[in-house]
Amino acid sequence: MHIGYFVEQQYTGLSEETVIMNGGFFGLPNSHFDPVQGAALYKRYISEYLEAERVGFDSMVLNEHHANPACMSHCLTIEAAALAAVSHRAKIVLLGDPLPITKNPLRAAEEMGMVDMISGGRLVPGIIRGASWEQVASNTNPALNRELFDEAHDFIVQAWTKPGPWRYEGNHYHYRFVNPWSRPMGERLHIWVPGVISPETVVWAAEHRYPYVALATELQGTAHMWKIYGETAERMGYQVGPENFGYFQKLVVADTEEEAYELGKGHIFGGSFTPTRFASLPGYNSKDAVRNYATKFYQGVAPRLNLQHDIPAQKQFLLDHYDRMIGTGHIITGTPKSVIPKLKHVLDVLRPGIFTIWGPEGPAPHEKVMRMLQLVGEEVLPALREHGKTLGLTDPFECYPGERPLPADGKWTPLVSPDVVAAA
Secondary structure (H helix, E strand, C coil): CEEEEECCCCCCCCCHHHHHHHCCCCCCCHHHCCHHHHHHHHHHHHHHHHHHHHHCCCEEEECCCCCCCCCCCCCHHHHHHHHHHHCCCCEEEEEEEEHHHHCCHHHHHHHHHHHHHHHCCCEEEEEECCCHHHHHHCCCCHHHHHHHHHHHHHHHHHHHHCCCCEEEECCCCEEEEECCCCCCCCCCCCCCEEECCCHHHHHHHHHCCCCEEECCCCHHHHHHHHHHHHHHHHHHCCECCHHHEEEEEEEEECCCHHHHHHHHHHHHCCCCCCCHHHHCCCCCCCHHHHHHHHHHHHHHHCCCCCCCCCHHHHHHHHHHHHHHHHHHCCEEEECHHHHHHHHHHHHHHHCCCEEEEECCCCCCCHHHHHHHHHHHHHHHHHHHHHHHHHHCCCCCCCCCCCCECCCCCCCCCCCCCHHHHHCC
């Protein structure tokens, strides 16, 4: 099992009142930003990732968001290059590069190729469609998002594998001269695809034999995505295994239960990630995703409350919501001893070959995060690895996704039993 560490890298120089009054992070004026504090935060987050590598995590997982302070990583390949130069062992996982809003897939291919070479072949290039609100920030038509994503992906794979120079004329991208000298070192591409319960993305990942990584989605909905993936894999002629699936788990660990609970509140700091009017733009999600999956997910993790200017009421609502998230296991907090059984339960239910710890968010102090990483490295990681071996949780570097043959009858075998899913 491959275990990674991730954090959104929030800009912490904001009061919760400021975020609440804005209705969320997206659209918050950048007049609130202090570059001096931003510089200190970049160094802090890099040091925390390096500590994650030191204590035994298999990967440092990065993402990218734009036009808001909820994520300081606005160009993940720059941070990935910095980590590539100073780290030694851990994979550098990008989850991911938002292809439709980059406008230049050739540049994206070159940047990721450079990072892979600087790291000595440790890059895992994840690709994403980009969040709904980022279509606004990049002036991208949300109705074209998926076809932009598809074409950009196909072009990047060609740029990495097809000898140049060559000409490219597509529907959205046009290049007279494609001849990149920055290409990944590995002979086999390890592309991962993250998502939040969009069935179209799950099917797409299975068709391309890429691992699908669920971003802290609820367990039964996630298991349903596994089913969709498995059925698609059967149609493509292969059997799924743990190496096809990844899962993000929000986790805060401290020396006491009380301290971990307080630190975990950073995961609901400020309320919602983005105002409702930008959360699901027309054309961005399919009708099926909105009706059956995406809407339920976003309502569950970031419910909206029309009390934007009533700060005490909003804060109380968020605290109640936090307790619900704790109760459902969406956020796990506690000491190493108390969190290990809960994490093992997640592994029992989903059987992921890729398991990513989503660390403390919001105003969590640096020293508390470093202490958590120490505790996790000493006690939690060994327990998870042992349990993963017991469950046979192979990762994509042990068993390349899509190479398991179907059973003799040609029917796929579900990774998670229906009884386990029902009990989740």
